[in-house]
Amino acid sequence: MTATLPAKKVRTGLTHDEVRAILPHRWPMLLLDRVDEVEPGKRAVATKNVAGTELWFQGHFPDQAVLPGVVMIEALAQLSGVVSALEGGADETKIIYLAGVRSIRFRRPVLPGDRLVLTAERTAGGGGISEYKVSAKVDGQVAAEGALSIADPAHGKA
Template sequence: MPDLLSFDADRIRAMLPHRWPMLLLDRAFDVDPGRSGSGIKNVTVSEPFFAGHFPAQSVMPGVLLIESMAQLVAVIYGAQHPQDGSGGAAERVGYLGAIRQMKFSRLVVPGDQLLLHARLGTKFGALTEVSVRASVGSEIAAKGSLIVSERPGADAA
């Protein structure tokens, strides 16, 4: 079995170009670089999106659930590249290319802890298909697949 890696919030910030309020991953663990991993997103009532989504019943937007899973994918991908002080993995983080068969089956509300899972699959040139899942406890909140890209010219870095 490969050595699995863990990343706290400070290491995630060093790996990803995202910053508040768009950094949506608190911890990554059981990361098999370039293959799979798990992560945590703690959902708090002070999240800025709850002010308008929805004021009478706070619900985490589905697009942000997808973004949190995509950020985990970026950590899994970035974990295979050493942090050498020149930007490392943050320079390689690409873009979300497609969302496929995403199903939302549970509302995510303040106080929930999202457990995220991602497994990289088939690669098509610069695109990779990834199976993703977000759950709260034993209940699946969202599940589907993403197509992600690596940043153009990343191999030249």
């Protein structure tokens, strides 16, 4: 599969299928429903609609379902991966690894029915390892925020 986005140009409204063309993740691990805006190599905003039928809710507090923090971290890492993968323009599906999680703070629970608005902004690095400032919000309230690093093994040692 090949993504057909121009390099360094802000693009809006990447559909779920376009996200699938960029990331190798598949159900149940593809967590981005759409990428609302992306500036390759710099930043992006995405949406994850939290459904009560997601498999983690079966065991993560079944009497009061809460989206696990690690799922939010993975969604934020995937969004950071989209920013990085599109840096060079049109590109084949890329595997980009979560390399580190720093200072992530969880500010409120995320529940079934919530709509997460995810943001990722590159703050350092490029190519091999990049750091991102990330956040997840529900109705304008911060649910999680912090920094994470991703590694692109195609650009040197990860």
